[in-house]
Amino acid sequence: MMLHRQKIEVRHAYFSRRKRNQLQTINKRTKRRRRLRVAIVAGLLAYLAVSVFFDSVANHSVERKLQQCIQIPEAFFRRIEQEGLDHNPCNSIESVEAGSSYEEQSFYADEELTRCVFRSDCSQEVSRHLVKRCTTLSDVISESKSRNLKKGYSLAEISVRVLELNNGNEAPCLTNYPTHLEQPTRALTEPNYVIGSGGKAPVEDAYNDEDHNFLLPPDKIGDVSNVIDEAVNLYDSFPQRSYDSDTAKKAARNETTSSIGYILPLDQCPEWDIEDCSGQPQKGRDLYEASAIIKSQICDVTEIAAERRRLGGHTRKLETSNGTMIAPAAERNYQMIALVHPSAIECPIEGYDTPYDRVQLLQQLNFNVEILGHPITESDLIAAGQIVLRDSVADDVGFRDLMKLQSWGLTLHPVVVMLNYDRQLKEPLDDKIDLLLANDMLKGLYVLHAPDSITNDFGVDTGMMIIKPSKNELVKITEAYKYTNYSKFDGWNGTNLHLHKGGAGLSGFLRYYFENVDPDGYEKLDRCIFAHDGGKECNSRVPPEDIKTGVTIEGLCGNPRDCPYDHPFWEEDQRQACEDQHRKYFESRYKFEQDFWNKDTVTQERIGLFKPKSFLGYCTEPGPDGFLPMIGSVIETPEWVVVCDYNKKCPEGSVKKRDCTCTELEEDPCAACPENTICQTEPTLMCIHCECGFSDLQGLPCCMSNGNNECEASVHFFHGDECQTRKNFFPAFGGEGNVCNLLNAMFRTHIPQGCGCKPSSQIPCSFDDTWGESNRSEKNFICTTYDLAMGYCEACKECLKVGCQNSGCIDRSFGDNEFQNCLTDMDSEECRRDCIPECSKTAR
Known part of the structure; x- marks a missing residue:
């Protein structure tokens, strides 16, 4: 009986556990179904919300x-x-x-x-x-959920041209400043600037206003580390433009059909190893500025052309060769077009892994951006049997150079002007554009490069061409490139037109095509008028007023953003040509900043004192570090700098005073000098601080101003006898008395910027008289025997050895006192004074 009861209890427990398990299973299934239903409902709601959202922004x-x-x-x-x-x-x-x-x-x-x-x-x-x-x-095309391309959609239907990115802006020259691109930074104390030794400075007229005789500035005006490429991410600084799709399509198809296009190519990123033929800048901030400069010049020359036509009373239309009357270039609109290769849309910021979007940067400047690849590829040349050409162009300028051929495909414009970043538009090109518009048989105008210095060969300068876009012509040139026989030995069809940079690319081929395939369709322009480089040939036969377009070549005048020196061996005509070229660049920048830039924040003051006649105050010192960029950190104007309007130049023979007025023609030019300076009128007008130049071993100044345009012995004079000329502490100065008397009679053309300045017709005399207070030796720009003993001032030592009698002791002297005794034995005051230029640490 007990056993039977136990069996019943075991069975009951078994079925109880089984029932509980079943119930638990049912509960789990129920919960899963409930969660699934909730998830489905939530997903449907999310889908509806997303659909509504995307429907609302479908056009964009x-x-x-x-x-x-x-x-x-x-x-x-x-x-x-x-x-x-x-x-x-x-x-x-x-x-x-x-x-x-x-x-x-x-x-x-x-x-x-x-x-x-x-x-x-x-x-x-x-x-x-x-x-x-x-x-x-x-x-995108069908605006549907299908992923299949539908038949029948034409090129115009999907608005091939990159849409009117300036959002219908009626004033394309106006530009909004890219926000978050600057950080005001106070200029720090100026350090010393020492120039290498050189020959004696030429004697010049007191009123000579030549740029290369201006005072040389210190090494840096400030330690500005937060420049745009380091402090600001360009990729985030240029927000994507918003625009209406219907308006953009309409504008791309209709509104640009009569406008003249000005094209800038960007076929690669600056840091790539392939040769860049477009002159594009290396840095993102410089690309913005260079694009703005080109834009300013385009706006300027087109405005000049239109104004000349209005003032001249010209109202007649152009008559084409077939008798049709059309509008001339001066009455047409114009567009600024950036032709960007797809592989060069995003480029890394210099020194950083972060890229910036160059399309957005150019859109910010109201450029219409065309994103197109090169129409000829490696596979095309392989299919055409052009293996040699394929290898040659890849080793020369690369396939992306052929992207410029796409300019012939921009048929929305009757004429386009192909430019590079190294170009300067100085005068309107309307007469040549009208020539193309009126002549139905003429297809384009081109310029040839200067001959190669080694091979004497040259090709077409693709940075200055004026052409009529045509799809048929694009096909003809493309096919001719692919199937014209090319050899590394004799070039295109045996013409030897390939022995220069770009010979296997577009430059070499277009010369062959224009001269041999279609000589009647293309006309050559004078290089020195339409691509004046500042070289000797162009300077000798084309006056500055006849130049239409200039070109900046690093090896000739130098990049204006590098604030270059004048070359010491330049002839006067080349120095003047380079000065004009640099000045034109900065005049265009100034015009852009004043007339076209919608900028509410602080703008960089033109506080640079290096070659102000050329650089208009945008360079504080020679070299790229001295350049004051358009965007980036802003150096605040130091209290000692006087900034006047550069456009208000004083008449010839007068200079600007510190109140920005001009000296009268009969007035003493020394009236332009600051207080506590002495005025030197020969060999060039300079204002010199008396406490600079001569100091004793402790760095204390030998001289001070007496307020009567003279230097006299300072209160430190008798602390030591180094300031007495009989001590011979200063190798180039001997005789009796003190050096302050010599200072009054000493002729100088160059001194450190902190020791004086030179008034000019454009800028007043400005210098920081507190410069060097923390290190008095920086103001001592006159060589001493201590400098000779320390191995400095080698030019001074060589001059004394070569030009003076009894100078053999110079090589036998090592210590300060030994050099002083040697100079006493030489006893040739006149000979020593002849070495004053070489015995100045500012000699060059």
Whole structure:
């Protein structure tokens, strides 16, 4: 009985556990179903919300993706229409062999993209982005959920041209300042500036206003570390523009059909190893400024042309060769176009891994941006059997140089002007543009480069061409490039037109094409009028007033943003040409800042004192460190600097005073000198601080101003006898008395900026008289025997050895006293004074 009861209890416990397990299972299933229903409902709600959101921004999304997906060649749509393709060939990129390397996959991807979106060998990173974007391209075009490209969409239908990015701005010259691009920084105390020794300075007229005789500034006006490329991320500084899609499409199709296009190419990032033929700047901040300068010049010359036409009473239209009456260039609108290669959209900031978007930077300046690849690829040349040409162009300027051919495809413009960043537009080009507009047979105007210094060969200067865009001409030139025989030995069809940089690229080929294939369609312009480089040939035969366009060449005048010295061997005409070239650059910058820049924040004052006639106050010292950039950190104006209007120049023979007025023609020019300085009128006008130049061993000044335009012995004079000329402490100065008397009669052309200044017709005399207080030796720019003993002032030592009798002791002297005894034995006061220029630490 007991056993039976135990069995019943075991069975009951078994079924109880089984029932509990079943109930638990049911509860779990119920909870899972409930969670699933909640998730489905939440997902539907999220889907609806996202759909509503994307519907609300559909227009903007369409246009933005169009921009991201670059441009679709017309040939791609013809292929769809002719072959009846109803699928997206971009998807074939995904069929790359799985076993291939990453580099091979990127190469194959680029080849497919060539047939799909643009013709280019993209970098690997760009390829990845574009392959991803390409798969959604049909969504953009059809504005539907389908991923298939629909037949029948023409190039105009999807607005091939990058849309009117200035958002319909009626004044394209006006530019909003990019916010968050500056940080005011106070200029620090000026350190010493020492120039290498050199020959004696030439004697000049007291009123000579030449730039190269201005005082040399100190090494740095301030330690500004937060420049734009270091302190500000350019990628975040230029927000994406917003624009209406319908308006943009309409503008791209209709409103630009009569405008003249000015084109700037950007085919690569500055740090790439391939030779850059566009003169683009190295830094992001400089690209902004250089683009602004070109923009300012375009706006300026077109305004000049229109004003001349109005004032001249010219109202007649141009009559073309077929009798049609059309508007001349001066009555047409114009557009500034940046032609950007897809692989050069994002470039790294110098010294940093972070990239910045150059398209957005150019949009900020109201450039219309065309993103196009090169129309000829490696595979095209391989298919044409041009293996030698493929290798040659890759080793020369690279395939991206061929992107400039896309200028012939910008058929929305009747005429386009192709420029580079190293160009300067000085006069309107309307007469040449009108020549093209009126002559139906003429296709373009071009300039040849200066001959190569080694091979004497030269090609077409693609930085100065004026052409009529034409799709047919683009096809003709492209096909001719692919199928014209090319040899490394005799160039294009045996013409030897290839022995220069760019000979295998567009420069060499276009010369061959213009001169041999279509000589009647293209006309050559005078290089020295339309690409004046400041060289000897152009200076000798073209006066400055006849120059239409200049070109800045590093090896000749130097980059104006580098604040270069004048070369000591320049002849006067080249010095003047380079001065004009640099001045034109900074005049354009000043005009942009004053007339076209909508900038509410602080602007950099023109406080630079280095070559102000050329650099207009934008250079504080020679070299790139002395340049005051347009964007970036702002150096506050030091209290001792007087800034006057550079456009108000004093008449010839007078100079500016510190109140920004001009001295009268009969007035003493010394009236322009600051207090406590002595005025030197020969060999050049200078205002000199008496406490500079001569100091004793303790660094105390030998002299001070007496208020009557003279230097006299200072209160420190009798602390030591170094300031007595009989001590021979100063190798170039002997005789009796004190050095202060010599200081009054001493002729100088260069001294450290903290020791004086030179008045000019454009800027008043400014210098910091407290400079060097922390280190008095910096003010001692006259060589001493202590300097000779320490191994300094070698030029002074050599001058004394060569020009003076009994100078053999110079080589036998080592200590300070030994050099003084040696100078006493030489006893040749006149000979020693002849070495004053060499015995100045500021001699050059």
